[in-house]
Ligand code: HEM
Ligand code: SF4
């Protein structure tokens with residue numbers, strides 16, 4: 001399992017690196033799969049409402065009504081129908097990639113299990129919606145689906161074994177089950193929206209709208225596809241005939257040939273096994289590491305400023321009523337079940353100040369396994385090993401390129417759970433105490449962070465756009481940030497070498513013209 | 521220049537996505553049934569005879585029962601298994617004994633099967649035993665059928681209409697017995 005995951009992780013990383021170049025990290029589709037899923041959903045919903053106005057729900061009238069939407073109204077209804085189909089297909093495609101990617105990123109275990117788990121009903125409902133949609137056309141494909149599905153359902157002893165008789169031959173044709181499908185096609189997607197809302201309950205600020213450029217490009221792509229290759233029906237259903245050669249939608253219907261090949265029982269087995277695997281996956285070994293112990297609040301140091309609750313990407317912190325009698329309104333309260341131990345809250349806490357005395361360096365919130373005091377000790381230790389006049393201290397996150405590989409002469413590297421865990425004051429500390437001449441922050445790609453918001457908050461803190469801000473006195477030119485997908489790890493070394501060269505020039509300029517010229 | 525390349529790159533990616541969606545939305549074509557073949561579908565839902573005889577309740581027994589439960593006959597719920605055979609051109613292609621549904625085996629018996637066969641002329645026979653008899657059949661139907669390619673030929677069953685019903689485009693019944 002972990003081998004599969006590693007291979008997938010590497011493959012995604014290469015793709016991400018490529019798409020970073022083409023789309024820029026801010027618009028990289030791989031960083032917006034969930035949001036793209038929503039975009040496709042909205043297209044499907046809007047076009048679906050339009051189609052339903054003209055759709056006739058009788059089993060004998062359905063085909064004709066869709067035909068007239070497609071051909072008499074080709075300029076609008078036809079386009080709507082095509083958009084409806086292709087956006088539905090797109091939703092499956094995007095959903096599958098989204099799922100694989102979250103898996104490869106290991107974002108399905110530990111405290112994150114909930115979001116993974118709620119993805120399962122989403123998966124099922126998307127398929128149920130799509131299959132019932134093809135059913136409604138009542139063409140040869142619908143007939144094939146109707147018969148195969150009911151035969152498949154009939155396989156289950158509890159079902160009764162007679163649903164397929166609804167579609168036995170024209171004499172037996174009964175539209176009760178067809179009507180059920182029409183209902184399903186309306187209510188499953190509605191309910192899906194609700195389940196998607198649950199899917200996002202444990203994430204703060206979920207991105208549900210893709211960047212405008214990406215949304216525009218996607219819509220344009222769907223529109224062009226719809227005009228160039230309009231969606232059409234297959235010949236009308238005729239129960240006197242067997243659908244023999246069928247143009248299948250391979251996004252929604254790949255299970256159907258399997259029913260022919262392996263039998264209905266086997267397909268039930270596969271479905272059950274797949275579902276079970278999906279459900280237990282978060283609890284399969286390797287289990288949650290010890291390092292993932294939840295953040296702890298130290299009330300003596302918490303002033304209730306709410307920054308940690310603002311910054312936590314997993315909605316794990318709530319501001320509760322003060323319990324220790326100190327004159328603050330509120331205090332941070334961590335839900336250990338929700339905390340993924342990313343440390344981003346530590347990076348946001350104003351009391352995580354390395355300038356404080358060692359005995360006092362206990363911030364309002366801290367990670368028990370990698371406390372901030374220990375980080376300062378590591379900084380000192382690393383600084384002692386550094387020599388030369390362009391000493392560089394690298395802070396790298398645990399999910400991007402392995403920063404420890406960057407250590408070398410004049411370069412020390414420290415790994416932290418997430419780059420968002422580093423309070424900006426640490427940079428100030430390293431530079432003002434002359435522990436190094438330059439500081440490098442290395443993390444996941446700019447467009448996305450393993451812990452969702454770590455990179456974004458860091459960029460904002462450095463830009464003095466978000467608390468805690470980097471102090472003004474800190475020379476910005478002595479800070480380098482390297483955001484890159486795993487596969488672009490090789491760029492780190494080059495970027496650090498360039499940075500060292502810049503620092504050397506800076507030193508020369510300062511020696512010649514005094515400080516202050518450096519920025520030019 | 522770099523911008524230009526980026527736009528081209530995006531167009532290529534979108535085109536790739538469109539090709540992916542557009543193509544697999546209905547291709548490749550799946551062959552469910554080879555075009556020269558036809559399908560014979562057997563579908564039976566039938567309540568077999570009860571395993572035991574019904575017994576008339578005595579007046580004392582009836583008096584002892586709740587008024588709403590007073591039915592004159594006491595019938596065992598369990599039904600006999602049903603034996604069904606289908607022969608195509610003299611060859612047995614289906615031969616099963618099926619027990620009734622339900623925990624007490626008191627429900628109807630269901631059979632459902634598909635046979636993909638070559639199109640053309642065939643001799644088709646369907647038989648059923650739904651009683652305790654050991655010889656002969658309770659229901660039987662034979663016919664010469666002419667299956668056209670892609671035809672859905674149904675062997676249905678309705679006891680009220682005399683047993684097996686052959687439903688196809690070109691059935692010539694040879695009523696028997
Ligand atoms: C069309 C269906 C789906 C949509 C629209 C959707 C949407 C989303 C969105 C918007 C996010 C938040 C992204 C962010 O802002 O960080 C998300 C996260 C996530 N999704 Fe989905 N999702 C869908 C299906 C699935 C499925 C089938 C799975 C399967 C397991 C899944 C697993 C996850 C996981 C594990 C995360 C959490 C990522 C993290 O912990 O940072 N999703 N999804
Ligand atoms: S470590 Fe802090 S920011 Fe990260 S999930 Fe836990 S409480 Fe939230």
Ligand code: SF4
Nearest residue numbers: 302305306308349364
């Ligand atoms: S950021 Fe620190 S001080 Fe502010 S509420 Fe959170 S723990 Fe308390």
